Amino acid sequence: MQKVIILDFGSQYTQLIARRTREAGVYSEIHPCTIPTAELKALEPSAIILSGGPASVSQLDSPGVDADIFGWGLPVLGICYGMQLMTRELGGKIAPALDREYGRSELAFAGPSLLWPEGNGLSVWMSHGDHVLEVPPGFTVTARTGNIDVAAMADPDRKMYALQFHPEVAHTERGDEILRNFLFRVAGLASSWTMSSFVDSMLQALPARIGEDKVVCGLSGGIDSTVVAVLLNKAIGKNLHCIFVDNGLLRAGEGEEVVGYLREHFDLNLHYVKAQDRFLSRLKGLEDPEQKRKVIGYTFIEVFEEEARKIPGVKYLAQGTLYPDVIESVSFKGPSAVIKSHHNVGGLPEKMNLALVEPLRELFKDEVRKVAQELGLPDFIVWRHPFPGPGLAIRVIGEITEPRLEILRQADKIVQHELMASNWYYKVWQGFAVLLPLKTVGVMGDERTYEHVIALRIVDSIDAMTADWSRIPAEILARISNRIINEVKGVNRVVYDISSKPPSTIEWE
Numbered sequence: 350m351q352k353v354i355i356l357d358f359g360s361q362y363t364q365l366i367a368r369r370t371r372e373a374g375v376y377s378e379i380h381p382c383t384i385p386t387a388e389l390k391a392l393e394p395s396a397i398i399l400s401g402g403p404a405s406v407s408q409l410d411s412p413g414v415d416a417d418i419f420g421w422g423l424p425v426l427g428i429c430y431g432m433q434l435m436t437r438e439l440g441g442k443i444a445p446a447l448d449r450e451y452g453r454s455e456l457a458f459a460g461p462s463l464l465w466p467e468g469n470g471l472s473v474w475m476s477h478g479d480h481v482l483e484v485p486p487g488f489t490v491t492a493r494t495g496n497i498d499v500a501a502m503a504d505p506d507r508k509m510y511a512l513q514f515h516p517e518v519a520h521t522e523r524g525d526e527i528l529r530n531f532l533f534r535v536a537g538l539a540s541s542w543t544m545s546s547f548v549d550s551m552l553q554a555l556p557a558r559i560g561e562d563k564v565v566c567g568l569s570g571g572i573d574s575t576v577v578a579v580l581l582n583k584a585i586g587k588n589l590h591c592i593f594v595d596n597g598l599l600r601a602g603e604g605e606e607v608v609g610y611l612r613e614h615f616d617l618n619l620h621y622v623k624a625q626d627r628f629l630s631r632l633k634g635l636e637d638p639e640q641k642r643k644v645i646g647y648t649f650i651e652v653f654e655e656e657a658r659k660i661p662g663v664k665y666l667a668q669g670t671l672y673p674d675v676i677e678s679v680s681f682k683g684p685s686a687v688i689k690s691h692h693n694v695g696g697l698p699e700k701m702n703l704a705l706v707e708p709l710r711e712l713f714k715d716e717v718r719k720v721a722q723e724l725g726l727p728d729f730i731v732w733r734h735p736f737p738g739p740g741l742a743i744r745v746i747g748e749i750t751e752p753r754l755e756i757l758r759q760a761d762k763i764v765q766h767e768l769m770a771s772n773w774y775y776k777v778w779q780g781f782a783v784l785l786p787l788k789t790v791g792v793m794g795d796e797r798t799y800e801h802v803i804a805l806r807i808v809d810s811i812d813a814m815t816a817d818w819s820r821i822p823a824e825i826l827a828r829i830s831n832r833i834i835n836e837v838k839g840v841n842r843v844v845y846d847i848s849s850k851p852p853s854t855i856e857w858e
């Protein structure tokens with residue numbers, strides 16, 4: 350299979366480069382720039398892209414690559430730090446930072462290049478301090494800006510191209526075209542990475558690997574685990590056992606809806622485990638978000654393990670791990686600081702000696718949604734908002750009690766319903782209600798009330814890494830607020846969360 354290897358030098362945009370090439374129909378993988386040369390060669394790249402990065406190539410200990418790779422005859426595209434590195438390795442000169450150039454810049458084409466779309470220039474996104482002073486032998490300057498004389502360079506004979514700006518970010522005008530020109534015109538690749546080819550290859554690879562052994566899969570009703578379950582069901586049929594845990598922290602009707610649908614259409618081995626009491630009693634009295642998360646994660650594993658033990662002959666655990674989870678652990682920057690302990694079933698394998706099956710580990714969320722469509726899943730599953738493992742527990746701020754969960758469930762149901770009814774559900778990344786641990790004074794029917802506050806959290810996002818509050822029309826917000834205050838007993842105030850991520854996060858805990 351043709352693949353582009355992206356070497357990561359720690360840029361915040363590396364994932365975007367991978368996304369853009371995938372969107373163009375070319376498979377790509379990110380590897381840290383520290384990958385040994387032999388390993389890189391063994392990957393049999395069809396082209397290489399060098400990412401940006403925070404270091405300066407003029408520092409002594411700055412990250413580099415084995416200069417041999419430039420002799421492999423492969424098409425290479427260097428972006429920002431990647432361009433500066435090519436310059437250093439191939440014999441050009443770099444000028445260290447005097448002024449940083451950050452943000453929009455007007456690019457003027459200075460020479461023909463296979464990368465350029467029609468026209469004389471573009472508005473592009475810059476984020477750098479260093480710049481190229483003298484291009485390496487064989488290269489010519491192909492663009493400049495008011496600030497720098499070498500904003501792009503190329504050596505077409507060796508299929509080497511470099512850009513000081515970032516074509517992968519949305520702020521760069523026609524950046525996606527520039528990347529596509531590299532993939533198709535320079536590297537001559539074919540646009541053949543589609544989700545139907547992915548499904549076909551999985552339906553061959555999974556039975557070949559698993560044979561007649563049994564697999565367990567935690568099924569949450571979320572898109573990732575549902576796709577894993579349906580894919581495996583097609584691949585190995587009755588040897589798949591799905592375990593759905595009702596932890597008492599689900600939304601109104603959450604479990605029944607998805608489980609009902611899957612049972613009806615897919616003939617799954619589905620174990621529906623009721624563990625509400627166990628979760629709620631363990632959570633009693635806890636207020637600290639991290640403690641709540643840890644108790645839930647631990648209890649999940651316990652319940653899951655008990656259930657899995659009841660099934661003889663299980664050798665594999667299937668998980669809905671996606672590519673961003675994988676990148677996080679291979680990234681050149683290393684794993685990031687723990688902001689929240691995300692619940693997962695990652696503690697299971699060692700304890701249970703199960704081998705992992707992760708069919709989605711190369712995909713981004715939008716690709717998983719396409720796979721779901723390929724598999725014929727209905728829109729209500731394909732476009733379902735993500736729902737965190739700890740569920741409503743992290744949306745009832747402070748202590749979790751059944752009455753408080755019930756208030757939140759009712760308020761949340763109204764939010765979901767109104768988002769659907771107004772067609773906003775599919776335009777936003779996620780929308781939900783949060784129950785705050787405080788009471789405020791209100792007046793209802795001339796009576797004083799002293800009751801709970803519900804916060805609405807509705808956000809736009811591409812991948813949950815960053816997010817902004819959705820600009821929902823005021824009438825819809827008004828309707829949601831009205832309905833919650835009138836219909837949900839115990840609530841007399843609704844507020845709208847207008848914070849972005851960062852510095853806030855999507856969930857409140």
Ligand SMILES: Nc1ncnc2c1ncn2[C@@H]1O[C@H](COP(=O)(O)OP(=O)(O)OP(=O)(O)O)[C@@H](O)[C@H]1O
Pocket residue numbers: 566567568569570571572573574575592593594595596668669692693694734735736737738
């Ligand atoms: N209630 C549950 N019962 C069984 N397994 C669960 C449950 N909740 C979460 N899991 C397991 O934890 C994994 C991680 O949850 P996560 O929320 O990230 O994914 P998802 O629910 O499949 O999809 P989404 O991100 O859209 O919610 C799931 O893929 C599933 O295997």
Ligand SMILES: O=c1[nH]c(=O)c2[nH+]cn([C@@H]3O[C@H](COP(=O)(O)O)[C@@H](O)[C@H]3O)c2[nH]1
Pocket residue numbers: 689690691692693735736737738739779813850853854855856857858
């Ligand atoms: O499976 C999950 N287990 C968790 O513990 C968890 N915590 C947050 N989320 C979801 O992740 C995305 C980013 O959330 P935050 O901005 O709050 O970190 C949002 O989509 C959140 O809903 C979780 N998903």
Ligand SMILES: NC(=O)CC[C@H](N)C(=O)O
Pocket residue numbers: 360400401402403404405406428429430431446476477478479480
């Ligand atoms: N975004 C980048 O790759 C920056 C490269 C380098 N750190 C510079 O400042 O010039």
Ligand SMILES: [Mg+2]
Pocket residue numbers: 569571735736737738
């Ligand atoms: Mg989920």
